[in-house]
Amino acid sequence: xxxxxxxxxxxxxxxxxxxxxxxxxxxxxxxxxxxxxxxxxxxxxxxxxxxxxxxxxxxxxxxxxxxxxxxxxxxxxxxxxxxxxxxxxxxxxxxxxxxxxxxxxxxxxxxxxxxxxxxxxxxxxxxxxxxxxxxxxxxxxxxxxxxxxxxxxxxxxxxxxxxxxxxxxxxxxxxxxxxxxxxxxxxxxxxxxxxxxxxxxxxxxxxxxxxxxxxxxxxxxxxxxxxxxxxxxxxxxxxxxxxxxxxxxxxxxxxxxxxxxxxxxxxxxxxxxxxxx
Amino acid sequence: xxxxxxxxxxxxxxxxxxxxxxxxxxxxxxxxxxxxxxxxxxxxxxxxxxxxxxxxxxxxxxxxxxxxxxxxxxxxxxxxxxxxxxxxxxxxxxxxxxxxxxxxxxxxxxxxxxxxxxxxxxxxxxxxxxxxxxxxxxxxxxxxxxxxxxxxxxxxxxxxxxxxxxxxxxxxxxxxxxxxxxxxxxxxxxxxxxxxxxxxxxxxxxxxxxxxxxxxxxxxxxxxxxxxxxxxxxxxxxxxxxxxxxxxxxxxxxxxxxxxxxxxxxxxxxxxxxxxx
Numbered sequence: 001x002x003x004x005x006x007x008x009x010x011x012x013x014x015x016x017x018x019x020x021x022x023x024x025x026x027x028x029x030x031x032x033x034x035x036x037x038x039x040x041x042x043x044x045x046x047x048x049x050x051x052x053x054x055x056x057x058x059x060x061x062x063x064x065x066x067x068x069x070x071x072x073x074x075x076x077x078x079x080x081x082x083x084x085x086x087x088x089x090x091x092x093x094x095x096x097x098x099x100x101x102x103x104x105x106x107x108x109x110x111x112x113x114x115x116x117x118x119x120x121x122x123x124x125x126x127x128x129x130x131x132x133x134x135x136x137x138x139x140x141x142x143x144x145x146x147x148x149x150x151x152x153x154x155x156x157x158x159x160x161x162x163x164x165x166x167x168x169x170x171x172x173x174x175x176x177x178x179x180x181x182x183x184x185x186x187x188x189x190x191x192x193x194x195x196x197x198x199x200x201x202x203x204x205x206x207x208x209x210x211x212x213x214x215x216x217x218x219x220x221x222x223x224x225x226x227x228x229x230x231x232x233x234x235x236x237x238x239x240x241x242x243x244x245x246x247x248x249x250x251x252x253x254x255x256x257x258x259x260x261x262x263x264x265x266x267x268x269x270x271x272x273x274x275x276x277x
Numbered sequence: 278x279x280x281x282x283x284x285x286x287x288x289x290x291x292x293x294x295x296x297x298x299x300x301x302x303x304x305x306x307x308x309x310x311x312x313x314x315x316x317x318x319x320x321x322x323x324x325x326x327x328x329x330x331x332x333x334x335x336x337x338x339x340x341x342x343x344x345x346x347x348x349x350x351x352x353x354x355x356x357x358x359x360x361x362x363x364x365x366x367x368x369x370x371x372x373x374x375x376x377x378x379x380x381x382x383x384x385x386x387x388x389x390x391x392x393x394x395x396x397x398x399x400x401x402x403x404x405x406x407x408x409x410x411x412x413x414x415x416x417x418x419x420x421x422x423x424x425x426x427x428x429x430x431x432x433x434x435x436x437x438x439x440x441x442x443x444x445x446x447x448x449x450x451x452x453x454x455x456x457x458x459x460x461x462x463x464x465x466x467x468x469x470x471x472x473x474x475x476x477x478x479x480x481x482x483x484x485x486x487x488x489x490x491x492x493x494x495x496x497x498x499x500x501x502x503x504x505x506x507x508x509x510x511x512x513x514x515x516x517x518x519x520x521x522x523x524x525x526x527x528x529x530x531x532x533x534x535x536x537x538x539x540x541x542x543x544x545x546x547x548x549x550x551x552x553x554x
Contacts, residue, residue, distance in 0.1 A: 010531045012539075063340070066346070069539070255286055259286040259287065263288055
């Protein structure tokens with residue numbers, strides 16, 4: 001597996017890189033950002049995957065979340081994957097919330113999406129293995145977080161594969177996509193109309209059915225302009241009903257933007273570092 | 278003077294806003310970013326102006342420098358002005374380093390620039406007065422910093438008007454523009470071919486001639502791809518020859534990007550806060 005270096009910039013004591021590789025999962029080239037802290041010069045470090053939201057590439061959180069300072073201090077890597085396969089020959093849709101930039105972190109089974117939209121496999125299998133083999137990353141010490149659609153991805157993946165991702169948190173996640181316009185359309189497109197296949201990709205349903213073996217950290221802004229689509233109250237209810245260890249925090253006055261993400265990213269980075277190191 | 282609110286987002290304990298107003302200095306609408314820390318709810322606060330570099334708008338440093346966390350903690354505001362007048366009827370050039378996005382923080386005297394390119398007056402007079410009158414900003418407690426062309430602006434303005442800006446620092450400033458291709462072309466265009474008028478806009482010459490009454494903080498990356506244009510060694514020599522209080526720091530391995538700016542912005546924010554509060 002060859003990894004092409006797009007850019008590397010010194011950032012704090014470490015390096016912020018952008019890399020591209022041929023993905024067997026998606027059958028396309030995939031680009032990701034990787035921040036390596038200073039301590040990664042000496043030994044493999046844990047890594048926190050940050051899954052991004054609708055319309056994002058690998059760049060948004062990498063540039064706007066301001067997580068690097070904290071990751072360097074904590075001694076963990078940050079991984080910023082793209083949100084879908086891209087390129088010519090990859091199916092797309094005119095809507096911002098379907099197709100390229102909107103992979104929803106599932107393995108699509110339906111046409112025209114099935115050939116390339118395999119973000120679940122990409123995030124859970126291919127990218128961890130790639131990083132473990134080629135970068136100073138401890139593949140056995142991975143955490144996962146995300147924003148909006150990425151929070152959905154982080155929660156559904158971690159609850160399904162807690163041995164793969166040992167810590168999980170989310171910022172303003174799409175919490176109940178099987179009941180939301182941010183979800184029903186996409187799950188129908190990618191997985192088909194049999195709604196029984198959707199349940200594996202709904203954080204509220206997974207929280208009710210199985211939860212997560214560690215404690216969970218959720219932050220949500222009270223002034224989020226998408227509260228009706230995110231439905232955080234469903235997840236909060238499921239967490240409390242299950243007695244899931246963790247914290248659901250409603251943060252007063254914050255909206256859905258990266259200004260919200262940036263305001264709480266330090267706590268998320270250290271939350272994961274404490275559980276992975 | 279009316280100020281139009283473009284956006285306001287809660288950020289940490291404060292608010293990141295973007296505002297637009299009619300400028301009498303430039304004769305155009307001007308947009309700026311303003312971060313107000315939590316403590317600005319209770320009393321006016323000092324403000325740090327961040328002047329940006331070539332091709333930037335008010336957005337680049339606002340989004341990429343990750344200064345808000347530190348400004349909120351320090352209790353100072355951050356002001357992110359644009360780098361030039363803009364719009365139809367405003368002269369421009371096809372080159373990235375002249376015209377819109379490249380005002381060089383001077384008052385142009387030559388055609389076609391003279392009517393609108395009055396960034397010196399905008400930064401030193403109009404914007405401070407506007408903020409003092411309309412925002413919880415202590416107009417008597419202003420500091421100034423900047424990156425690249427903005428570092429040039431910060432240094433030249435502060436050394437000329439130390440009563441207006443009581444603290445100054447810079448990140449990878451254009452240090453000797455009268456001797457650089459980042460400078461000679463622009464100063465000739467904006468100020469004319471009489472080079473005696475350029476000296477007022479050259480940090481190295483001003484450092485030699487008058488210096489700054491407080492201590493000065495300069496950071497420069499050793500792997501900066503524009504070292505030949507920035508000429509930091511000239512400024513370092515002038516600082517040392519003058520016995521200028523302050524620090525010139527060559528930061529190993531950092532380039533010219535915002536990854537460099539972000540890596541040191543905390544120290545710059547607190548440097549100014551300690552001198553303004």
